[in-house]
Amino acid sequence: MSTRYNGWVPLDIHRAIRIVRKENRQWRRPVVAHYTDTPFTVLISCLLSLRTQDKTTDAASERLFRLAKTPQAMNLLSPAKIRKAIYPVSFYRTKAANIKKICAILLKQYRGKVPPSIEDLLELPGVGRKTANLVVTEGFRKPGICVDTHVHRIMNRWGYVKTAMPDETEMVLRQKLPFRYWIGINEWLVTYGQNLCKPVSPHCSLCKVRPQCPQLGVTKSR
Numbered sequence: 001m002s003t004r005y006n007g008w009v010p011l012d013i014h015r016a017i018r019i020v021r022k023e024n025r026q027w028r029r030p031v032v033a034h035y036t037d038t039p040f041t042v043l044i045s046c047l048l049s050l051r052t053q054d055k056t057t058d059a060a061s062e063r064l065f066r067l068a069k070t071p072q073a074m075n076l077l078s079p080a081k082i083r084k085a086i087y088p089v090s091f092y093r094t095k096a097a098n099i100k101k102i103c104a105i106l107l108k109q110y111r112g113k114v115p116p117s118i119e120d121l122l123e124l125p126g127v128g129r130k131t132a133n134l135v136v137t138e139g140f141r142k143p144g145i146c147v148d149t150h151v152h153r154i155m156n157r158w159g160y161v162k163t164a165m166p167d168e169t170e171m172v173l174r175q176k177l178p179f180r181y182w183i184g185i186n187e188w189l190v191t192y193g194q195n196l197c198k199p200v201s202p203h204c205s206l207c208k209v210r211p212q213c214p215q216l217g218v219t220k221s222r
């Protein structure tokens with residue numbers, strides 16, 4: 001059972017984010033930050049990352065982008081070649097088929113470019129709000145809030161939101177998270193969540209946010 005730190009004070013979002021960003025310097029950046037050359041590479045690597053570990057996504061993205069890095073070039077690859085390049089990411093058959101469909105749509109409707117709006121991105125096969133927001137923020141450096149499972153979990157542990165699903169978290173954050181944190185929040189909390197504020201048994205004893213964290217929903221910690 002986790003015990004609340006004696007000197008607990010209410011969470012100050014500015015201070016919490018400042019601490020997280022400083023602590024993150026000791027860890028490797030998450031895979032979402034590795035393929036930001038173009039909106040297309042952000043889109044494809046994010047699709048590959050869904051329900052897949054970072055290490056596997058990283059290797060699969062490398063193999064695929066060695067073959068093709070634009071919708072035009074990727075459209076020329078056979079589904080079998082894409083499948084072989086991205087295996088063993090989860091749902092690799094479906095993801096390969098979606099990548100083919102996406103390339104065809106981009107060429108036909110958007111002159112081979114990735115659209116910069118969340119609404120248009122959501123029309124692409126396999127693209128949900130998390131991916132659409134990541135393309136907008138990391139690919140176009142435009143305002144959006146990508147909510148990965150780590151963002152959803154940590155924001156709820158902090159009590160900054162009280163939500164059941166990541167899409168709901170995004171909507172609440174759009175109302176209350178200071179605008180200057182929108183683009184960066186996903187990468188910062190994914191890094192912190194992968195290394196310290198883990199899903200099961202977070203390392204609360206090592207956490208510098210702890211004095212202001214109510215640890216909501218944490219039943220076991222280290």
Ligand code: SF4
Pocket residue numbers: 157196197198202203204207208209210213214215216218221
């Ligand atoms: S590791 Fe523990 S104390 Fe730190 S932010 Fe996560 S739940 Fe809060």
